[in-house]
Amino acid sequence: MTQETLLSVHNLSHSFDDHQAISNLNFNIHRGEVVALLGVNGAGKSTTLNIISGNLFPQEGDVSICAHNIFSQAKQAKCNLGYLPDTPPLYKELNVAEYLQFAARIRAVEKKQIKKYLADALEICGLSAVQNKLIANLSKGYKQRVGIAQAIIHKPALVILDEPTVGLDPVQMQDIRSLLNELSKNHSVLLSTHLLSEAESTCDRVMIIDQGSLMLDQTVDKLNQSNGNTSKRIKLRFNGNPSIEKLKAIPGCDSVSCSQYGKYICRYNDGEFIQQVQKLALQNDWQLYEISTIGGSLEQAFMDLVVRDTA
Amino acid sequence: MIWAITQNELKRIWYSPIAWVLFSVALLVLGLLLLILLNNFYAEVQDKLVGLERAPGLTDLVIAPFMFWVAVVGIILVPLFAVRSSTEERHFGSHILLGSAPISAKQIVFGKYFALMLIALLFTLICCSYALVLGHFTPIDYGKTLAGMLAVFLTISSFNSVALYIANLTSTPIIATAGILGALLIMVMLYLSGSATASSSELFLYLTNFSHLTNLISGSIDTEHIAYFLLFAILFLFLCVRRLQLENIS
Numbered sequence: 140m141t142q143e144t145l146l147s148v149h150n151l152s153h154s155f156d157d158h159q160a161i162s163n164l165n166f167n168i169h170r171g172e173v174v175a176l177l178g179v180n181g182a183g184k185s186t187t188l189n190i191i192s193g194n195l196f197p198q199e200g201d202v203s204i205c206a207h208n209i210f211s212q213a214k215q216a217k218c219n220l221g222y223l224p225d226t227p228p229l230y231k232e233l234n235v236a237e238y239l240q241f242a243a244r245i246r247a248v249e250k251k252q253i254k255k256y257l258a259d260a261l262e263i264c265g266l267s268a269v270q271n272k273l274i275a276n277l278s279k280g281y282k283q284r285v286g287i288a289q290a291i292i293h294k295p296a297l298v299i300l301d302e303p304t305v306g307l308d309p310v311q312m313q314d315i316r317s318l319l320n321e322l323s324k325n326h327s328v329l330l331s332t333h334l335l336s337e338a339e340s341t342c343d344r345v346m347i348i349d350q351g352s353l354m355l356d357q358t359v360d361k362l363n364q365s366n367g368n369t370s371k372r373i374k375l376r377f378n379g380n381p382s383i384e385k386l387k388a389i390p391g392c393d394s395v396s397c398s399q400y401g402k403y404i405c406r407y408n409d410g411e412f413i414q415q416v417q418k419l420a421l422q423n424d425w426q427l428y429e430i431s432t433i434g435g436s437l438e439q440a441f442m443d444l445v446v447r448d449t450a
Numbered sequence: 451m452i453w454a455i456t457q458n459e460l461k462r463i464w465y466s467p468i469a470w471v472l473f474s475v476a477l478l479v480l481g482l483l484l485l486i487l488l489n490n491f492y493a494e495v496q497d498k499l500v501g502l503e504r505a506p507g508l509t510d511l512v513i514a515p516f517m518f519w520v521a522v523v524g525i526i527l528v529p530l531f532a533v534r535s536s537t538e539e540r541h542f543g544s545h546i547l548l549g550s551a552p553i554s555a556k557q558i559v560f561g562k563y564f565a566l567m568l569i570a571l572l573f574t575l576i577c578c579s580y581a582l583v584l585g586h587f588t589p590i591d592y593g594k595t596l597a598g599m600l601a602v603f604l605t606i607s608s609f610n611s612v613a614l615y616i617a618n619l620t621s622t623p624i625i626a627t628a629g630i631l632g633a634l635l636i637m638v639m640l641y642l643s644g645s646a647t648a649s650s651s652e653l654f655l656y657l658t659n660f661s662h663l664t665n666l667i668s669g670s671i672d673t674e675h676i677a678y679f680l681l682f683a684i685l686f687l688f689l690c691v692r693r694l695q696l697e698n699i700s
Binding site: 192193194213214215216217218220221222224226227228229230231232233237241242244245246247289 | 551
């Protein structure tokens, strides 16, 4: 049985002056899927989401939502879309209920239905208790909830959330993650984040974008299976300048790569490898100050794809 | 949809303390100005008019200049709400709410413009009610007074379209405010250049809204002036819609 495609992104490219923000992106999102768009800052996530939400016109490519082109059939496409940008688009002088009623009206919700839709959004997002409070007086976590509520008030098929947990404290983050799980019951969700644990715990599929190109598009289950047999990885940081050649020469080392932030990622297959690194660092005065194993399969994949290989 | 945006804009302005402060200050200043004009009329001018044939009355010497000043204050004050409506929205990122909703650039622009028009209407009615109150105590020419009110409303409303366009060009409120005041200054310069005896220019006078304002205030309701205000507003609303379409908030 073929799945219904809600979002189709085809050959999408966009650049700002000389900087190629995204390049030839292609992917689909099907009904019921929760997909994470992962990438470091500046990878092109927000540009992609701005184009998908119809706020930025791409230089090349097409975006369709529920088979309607986001630019040539904007009204039909946007009726099926809810979007939370990285900064929630709030009117702080309004109270929560007034703001959400306005959001419902501009999303073409019928007048008779607005009360019901409002009550549903308030309940799902846990905002019933604060519905008469001014948005300006809410905490950051609640403002984020209001932002999510405006994105789902018209019950769209597809919800796009751009870094919904950024800047929140751990408790608020957990609340928003629970809310995301709740949303996934009735909506397809495209979630942009750079928190790998968030993607792993809430999403069915992950896409990794780097320097504007899609590097990986795989389900979390497949990712877990495919990483069962691979070699182990560790992350190292030094105050001194280590020699990559010397690290590579350690018995059991498969590869060494270095990120732009001075992190070294080593793949190895020998149990003695970590002790050998420590010994070598001491001998050469590399001032090793961090050594940590790279945990989940997603983190390993992310590091492999995003960290530049210098070896 | 347009009405929903208009209502939302009005609500936001209603809840804003800045709007109340600006309105209060404007009403106070205009009230004092009317008192000065009245005092000047009764203390100095009235006696000199006795015996003159077809002498100008209170309407020409108090209400007409008062209307002119209402328009001047209104044209400075009301367009500032465009900064609040559009530039601040861009500054705080809330314009994305409209950009990702199934509404067109035209609906956004007209929704915001109608809100500004209603504020201009409210401002005109409140300020001009001062002049109408005079009618209870002394005979005034209601025809000229109503023509003056129309002139004030059209002047402020048409300039609102310039303000809305400028407010949509930037996300920095101070730049938008400077731009709007700069546009107003150009209008004043055109009026001064056009009406200077040494270098009077019909074109300059036609281009500036102040010459059409003074003509309407003097009581000559000419379709030429009304057409000017309409065309002026339509031109800048069209530019504003194009601006949003180019940004793809459509």
